[in-house]
Amino acid sequence: MTAGSADPAQERLRRWRLVLGGDAADGTGCALAGRDAAMDGALAALYGKGGGAQPGRDRAAGLGASAPSVARWLGDIRTYFPSSVVQVMQRDAIDRLGLATLLLEPEMLEAVEADVHLVGTLLSLNKAMPETTKETARAVVRKVVEDLEKRLATRTRSALTGALDRSARVSRPRHHDIDWNRTIAANLKHYLPEHRTIVPERLVGHGRASRSVMKDVVLCVDQSGSMAASVVYASVFGAVLASMRSISTRLVVFDTAVVDLTDQLDDPVDVLFGTRLGGGTDINRALAYCQARITRPTETVVVLISDLYEGGIRNEMLKRVAAMKASGVQFVTLLALSDEGAPAYDREHAAALAALGAPAFACTPDLFPEVMAAAIEKRPLPVPETP
Numbered sequence: 001m002t003a004g005s006a007d008p009a010q011e012r013l014r015r016w017r018l019v020l021g022g023d024a025a026d027g028t029g030c031a032l033a034g035r036d037a038a039m040d041g042a043l044a045a046l047y048g049k050g051g052g053a054q055p056g057r058d059r060a061a062g063l064g065a066s067a068p069s070v071a072r073w074l075g076d077i078r079t080y081f082p083s084s085v086v087q088v089m090q091r092d093a094i095d096r097l098g099l100a101t102l103l104l105e106p107e108m109l110e111a112v113e114a115d116v117h118l119v120g121t122l123l124s125l126n127k128a129m130p131e132t133t134k135e136t137a138r139a140v141v142r143k144v145v146e147d148l149e150k151r152l153a154t155r156t157r158s159a160l161t162g163a164l165d166r167s168a169r170v171s172r173p174r175h176h177d178i179d180w181n182r183t184i185a186a187n188l189k190h191y192l193p194e195h196r197t198i199v200p201e202r203l204v205g206h207g208r209a210s211r212s213v214m215k216d217v218v219l220c221v222d223q224s225g226s227m228a229a230s231v232v233y234a235s236v237f238g239a240v241l242a243s244m245r246s247i248s249t250r251l252v253v254f255d256t257a258v259v260d261l262t263d264q265l266d267d268p269v270d271v272l273f274g275t276r277l278g279g280g281t282d283i284n285r286a287l288a289y290c291q292a293r294i295t296r297p298t299e300t301v302v303v304l305i306s307d308l309y310e311g312g313i314r315n316e317m318l319k320r321v322a323a324m325k326a327s328g329v330q331f332v333t334l335l336a337l338s339d340e341g342a343p344a345y346d347r348e349h350a351a352a353l354a355a356l357g358a359p360a361f362a363c364t365p366d367l368f369p370e371v372m373a374a375a376i377e378k379r380p381l382p383v384p385e386t387p
Contacts (some may be wrong), residue, residue: 004277019221021048039080045073046093074111078376087115104129106136114162116138116148116338120228123204124277142269148365149237149268156240156369164246164372166216167190178203215299215376216248217241218290222306223253225278229338233365234271237337239268241372250293252370254286255279256311284312286318298328301375308360322356330375337368 010030017030018040032040054311073093074228077086094100098119102108112118122137129137153385172270183203190199219241221227221234240247242265250262263268283285283306294300302324310317325331333353336343343362350360361383363371 159369163376235271282312284317308346
């Protein structure tokens with residue numbers, strides 16, 4: 001019986017049978033056939049006994065360590081499940097079954113559904129990757145990066161261009177620089193009905209964002225293993241910011257060492273393969289490097305992207321943040337830049353930064369343009385409410 005022809009009661013049993021996995025105690029008494037049986041087999045291979053069973057779920061299956069069997073399974077799940085579910089199952093397979101090493105084979109990479117999490121796994125395997133696999137891996141990473149750029153670039157440029165324009169407006173513009181629409185809106189309260197005119201007590205001028213560099217942005221990104229998705233998004237946003245002539249962008253990644261990847265920002269794929277996910281963390285050293293390269297503090301935005309688990313000198317890190325803020329730098333701390341939900345982070349360090357006027361919060365990629373626009377305009381950041 002197919003899902004389309006089942007009565008409601010039978011359909012409920014069918015769904016519960018797929019969820020519970022067919023153990024003796026599942027209580028449904030429902031048998032599966034055809035496509036349903038194939039779907040159940042794909043689920044059992046990952047979540048059954050062979051895939052790291054949990055108590056009460058003794059499903060006999062598994063992927064084993066065979067690349068051909070894994071490739072067939074990857075094809076099956078792409079047949080039976082939507083892309084969003086496929087990405088979750090792939091991630092679970094890598095975590096639960098230790099299949100990361102199989103991603104070093106070109107044939108495997110061609111079979112997987114590419115997403116941000118897969119890119120993070122590939123970057124962590126970069127040093128172990130054989131030459132025969134690297135070109136395929138770069139193609140997978142490039143596809144994800146290009147998809148992200150298409151989704152994020154237009155909104156980012158639009159939000160930041162508007163913010164730059166507003167931050168550049170002056171109150172005493174030359175005649176040809178007057179923004180008449182905004183000048184009229186700002187002076188409506190000075191309308192004289194008897195003369196049917198407005199007396200413009202305050203003139204609003206256009207900014208000149210296209211003529212010169214207006215803001216310096218420093219992205220300082222923690223490349224420890226837990227920050228993989230954030231590294232991917234930060235690299236994409238870094239490339240988008242670098243493409244704007246009115247913003248001078250610097251990208252710095254760090255663990256216990258500091259690497260400046262600014263000269264690679266024209267290609268975020270090169271940036272990503274220039275990172276090395278994993279290792280320790282020395283935020284203080286990274287901030288010292290960034291601080292030394294700030295030449296226009298009142299026109300600079302520093303974005304620290306880190307879970308704040310500091311392995312360096314805590315007090316020195318906080319002193320650097322305080323010194324930068326005192327000099328006029330707009331300092332933003334993001335605990336994560338991803339869609340992965342609430343991150344784990346060092347709450348003591350986050351509270352200390354908040355006390356300095358630099359609240360630390362997790363940020364989704366969709367919110368990032370608004371955060372940057374607020375920082376550029378020197379207005380309160382749109383900090384998400386915590387549940």
